[in-house]
Amino acid sequence: xxxxxxxxxxxxxxxxxxxxxxxxxxxxxxxxxxxxxxxxxxxxxxxxxxxxxxxxxxxxxxxxxxxxxxxxxxxxxxxxxxxxxxxxxxxxxxxxxxxxxxxxxxxxxxxxxxxxxxxxxxxxxxxxxxxxxxxxxxxxxxxxxxxxxxxxxxxxxxxxxxxxxxxxxxxxxxxxxxxxxxxxxxxxxxxxxxxxxxxxxxxxxxxxxxxxxxxxxxxxxxxxxxxxxxxxxxxxxxxxxxxxxxxxxxxxxxxxxxxxxxxxxxxxxxxxxxxxxxxxxxxxxxxxxxxxxxxxxxxxxxxxxxxxxxxxxxxxxxxxxxxxxxxxxxxxxxxxxxxxxxxxxxxxxxxxxxxxxxxx
Amino acid sequence: xxxxxxxxxxxxxxxxxxxxxxxxxxxxxxxxxxxxxxxxxxxxxxxxxxxxxxxxxxxxxxxxxxxxxxxxxxxxxxxxxxxxxxxxxxxxxxxxxxxxxxxxxxxxxxxxxxxxxxxxxxxxxxxxxxxxxxxxxxxxxxxxxxxxxxxxxxxxxxxxxxxxxxxxxxxxxxxxxxxxxxxxxxxxxxxxxxxxxxxxxxxxxxxxxxxxxxxxxxxxxxxxxxxxxxxxxxxxxxxxxxxxxxxxxxxxxxxxxxxxxxxxxxxxxxxxxxxxxxxxxxxxxxxxxxxxxxxxxxxxxxxxxxxxxxxxxxxxxxxxxxxxxxxxxxxxxxxxxxxxxxxxxxxxxxxxxxxxxxxx
DNA sequence: AAAGCTTGCGTGTGCGCACACATTATTTTG
DNA sequence: CAAAATAATGTGTGCGCACACGCAAGCTTT
Numbered sequence: 153x154x155x156x157x158x159x160x161x162x163x164x165x166x167x168x169x170x171x172x173x174x175x176x177x178x179x180x181x182x183x184x185x186x187x188x189x190x191x192x193x194x195x196x197x198x199x200x201x202x203x204x205x206x207x208x209x210x211x212x213x214x215x216x217x218x219x220x221x222x223x224x225x226x227x228x229x230x231x232x233x234x235x236x237x238x239x240x241x242x243x244x245x246x247x248x249x250x251x252x253x254x255x256x257x258x259x260x261x262x263x264x265x266x267x268x269x270x271x272x273x274x275x276x277x278x279x280x281x282x283x284x285x286x287x288x289x290x291x292x293x294x295x296x297x298x299x300x301x302x303x304x305x306x307x308x309x310x311x312x313x314x315x316x317x318x319x320x321x322x323x324x325x326x327x328x329x330x331x332x333x334x335x336x337x338x339x340x341x342x343x344x345x346x347x348x349x350x351x352x353x354x355x356x357x358x359x360x361x362x363x364x365x366x367x368x369x370x371x372x373x374x375x376x377x378x379x380x381x382x383x384x385x386x387x388x389x390x391x392x393x394x395x396x397x398x399x400x401x402x403x404x405x406x407x408x409x410x411x412x413x414x415x416x417x418x419x420x421x422x423x424x425x426x427x428x429x430x431x432x433x434x435x436x437x438x439x440x441x442x443x444x445x446x447x448x449x450x451x452x453x454x455x456x457x458x459x460x461x462x463x464x465x466x467x468x469x470x471x472x473x474x475x476x477x478x479x480x481x482x483x484x485x486x487x488x489x490x491x492x493x494x495x496x497x498x499x500x501x502x503x504x505x506x507x508x509x510x511x512x
Numbered sequence: 513x514x515x516x517x518x519x520x521x522x523x524x525x526x527x528x529x530x531x532x533x534x535x536x537x538x539x540x541x542x543x544x545x546x547x548x549x550x551x552x553x554x555x556x557x558x559x560x561x562x563x564x565x566x567x568x569x570x571x572x573x574x575x576x577x578x579x580x581x582x583x584x585x586x587x588x589x590x591x592x593x594x595x596x597x598x599x600x601x602x603x604x605x606x607x608x609x610x611x612x613x614x615x616x617x618x619x620x621x622x623x624x625x626x627x628x629x630x631x632x633x634x635x636x637x638x639x640x641x642x643x644x645x646x647x648x649x650x651x652x653x654x655x656x657x658x659x660x661x662x663x664x665x666x667x668x669x670x671x672x673x674x675x676x677x678x679x680x681x682x683x684x685x686x687x688x689x690x691x692x693x694x695x696x697x698x699x700x701x702x703x704x705x706x707x708x709x710x711x712x713x714x715x716x717x718x719x720x721x722x723x724x725x726x727x728x729x730x731x732x733x734x735x736x737x738x739x740x741x742x743x744x745x746x747x748x749x750x751x752x753x754x755x756x757x758x759x760x761x762x763x764x765x766x767x768x769x770x771x772x773x774x775x776x777x778x779x780x781x782x783x784x785x786x787x788x789x790x791x792x793x794x795x796x797x798x799x800x801x802x803x804x805x806x807x808x809x810x811x812x813x814x815x816x817x818x819x820x821x822x823x824x825x826x827x828x829x830x831x832x833x834x835x836x837x838x839x840x841x842x843x844x845x846x847x848x849x850x851x852x853x854x855x856x857x858x859x860x861x862x863x864x865x866x867x868x869x870x871x872x
Numbered sequence: 873a874a875a876g877c878t879t880g881c882g883t884g885t886g887c888g889c890a891c892a893c894a895t896t897a898t899t900t901t902g
Numbered sequence: 903c904a905a906a907a908t909a910a911t912g913t914g915t916g917c918g919c920a921c922a923c924g925c926a927a928g929c930t931t932t
């Protein structure tokens with residue numbers, strides 16, 4: 153393949169300067185005459201120099217503090233997976249002098265979010281990874297970090313207003329689109345398809361509305377039924393349900409399932425809480441209603457095995473955490489280019505392929 | 513989190529010996545009295561020493577030669593992806609002194625396989641990654657490598673006879689099982705489901721028969737139709753087709769599609785060549801026949817977009833190559849434990865989530 | 873014009889480890 | 903019992919790089 157890698161020393165020799173000078177142009181530390189600078193750069197080109205990252209990490213005692221702001225994994229089980237992914241990345245990057253500090257906030261408390269984001273900012277980290285569940289409150293922090301030129305990476309929720317270093321997560325729109333396919337595929341008869349939002353502040357949560365748009369667009373683009381064939385086009389309705397402990401949650405669901413005028417074909421739950429809907433379908437013996445949701449939570453998996461949930465879309469939370477941290481490390485430690493958008497795959501999970509996705 | 517990492521030097525100090533002695537017990541180079549040895553080991557325990565791999569890679573000039581034996585990527589497009597994955601791994605590991613040499617063989621030529629495996633062996637590598645498509649011929653090589661204690665990793669095709677360091681790839685049985693689900697899901701009416709093997713030497717290719725077993729078992733475990741409900745249980749038939757250039761390929765397919773006594777519901781192609789079947793379905797306008805196959809080849813993707821192929825199962829060839837190389841590196845370079853079985857997920861691909869899987 | 877700056881370079885040390893080599897203790901041998 | 907052999911341990915160098923420092927020459931100051 154290649155000859156033994158070229159070193160700073162080789163460039164120095166070729167350019168008739170010392171290694172110190174090469175180092176200076178390499179890191180733009182100034183104190184080099186333009187003439188020499190150009191010469192060194194030319195030599196680096198010619199020899200196709202690539203710094204030895206191993207040696208670099210060893211030689212520099214530079215350390216990087218990363219702050220992670222995400223919901224507490226002890227409160228909501230979904231957040232265990234990104235937490236683990238972040239931990240894994242932290243372990244691998246420890247040798248490169250990277251330290252990761254967590255700032256967990258309470259999923260539903262704006263104040264907690266603000267407090268932890270503030271704490272993270274105060275710690276003056278070299279980079280920030282954040283799951284910005286609260287749209288409005290996030291923007292102010294983005295602005296501050298931008299002003300202080302602290303690179304920050306978004307995950308789980310995409311906010312495009314201020315340009316972050318990178319976003320790691322799913323394409324919410326396409327994710328809803330896919331959900332449409334999964335809920336409708338193979339069902340020839342016309343009928344109603346439901347998209348259910350559970351305990352979501354829709355107005356302050358962009359990606360949920362994107363999922364709904366995708367879902368609706370899937371049905372909109374379906375070919376019209378053949379002329380003469382039975383059936384009107386599919387009917388899509390959306391419903392915003394409260395927290396499942398709220399009595400109106402059960403009331404609304406029961407009313408829906410009791411209503412014999414709607415031909416319910418499928419339900420798409422826009423969050424990881426499909427397991428809250430599943431018991432109702434089971435109670436009503438509605439095996440004919442397709443149920444699609446998100447994420448491989450234990451309770452979801454249970455209903456997947458019971459054939460109540462038909463498909464789960466895996467949001468790859470583990471990867472989101474892992475790659476989120478690595479995006480920062482790539483930027484800071486390895487000086488690599490970081491793509492501004494890293495869409496994780498929309499894994500389709502059924503009972504049959506589940507086992508290869510859990511516990512990665 | 514943790515204090516600054518402990519170094520050899522720290523252990524040496526704590527045990528009242530020199531770093532050289534610690535180094536000797538660390539690498540089992542002998543020349544250390546048992547008493548001191550135990551003491552040093554105890555100190556390492558106490559301080560929870562973990563070697564700094566960065567420094568290790570730098571300090572030792574040790575290099576590792578890896579040999580990869582896989583089908584030529586220029587002949588069959590499927591093999592491009594593992595090739596790329598291997599290349600990516602090679603690039604990342606280069607700094608750790610790992611060099612990867614490819615020994616491509618001709619997919620269908622046993623002699624070529626043997627010749628390249630022989631060449632790889634002759635090069636006396638430190639580790640071998642191999643896609644052992646030819647069952648019988650592989651065994652002899654495994655035995656030799658075992659005798660010479662060269663660690664070898666299998667990918668793509670699992671052979672359990674001799675214990676390799678690791679296998680990276682899919683669970684073929686479950687993969688067939690999943691294919692059954694995909695081909696049947698949502699189809700209430702009874703009928704015939706076909707599993708098609710294209711140009712495969714089934715007798716000498718274990719994983720194809722495993723796929724078929726899984727496929728058949730899926731239908732066997734389906735709940736029997738409700739009493740009084742219409743329909744006999746699904747009928748599964750298998751067919752071994754020759755190379756598509758062979759005139760009998762077209763003849764057999766045409767006969768099958770012309771036969772009006774079979775209610776064909778779906779076809780599962782056990783290899784990546786679903787695109788060879790798709791044109792026939794298209795010509796016969798059999799949109800009702802579900803088609804499921806493997807891998808994101810350009811031609812398959814084409815028919816996925818045309819709605820002729822309904823699902824593709826992604827074998828993750830890129831990951832197979834990447835992780836295969838890393839399994840060897842983990843063993844040799846990083847002295848990590850390597851799991852003997854690394855099942856890659858069975859990704860379900862549709863038109864809607866395709867884009868996030870191509871070009872990873 | 874002497875004392876400061878600034879610029880443009882070279883030198884030296886250390887990061888944690890591997891490994892060759894030097895040195896000192898302990899046996900073995902003639 | 904001294905000499906030789908061997909076992910046990912210590913020392914030193916280099917891997918490629920970052921970074922602090924040193925040093926000379928030209929340039930301002932007052």
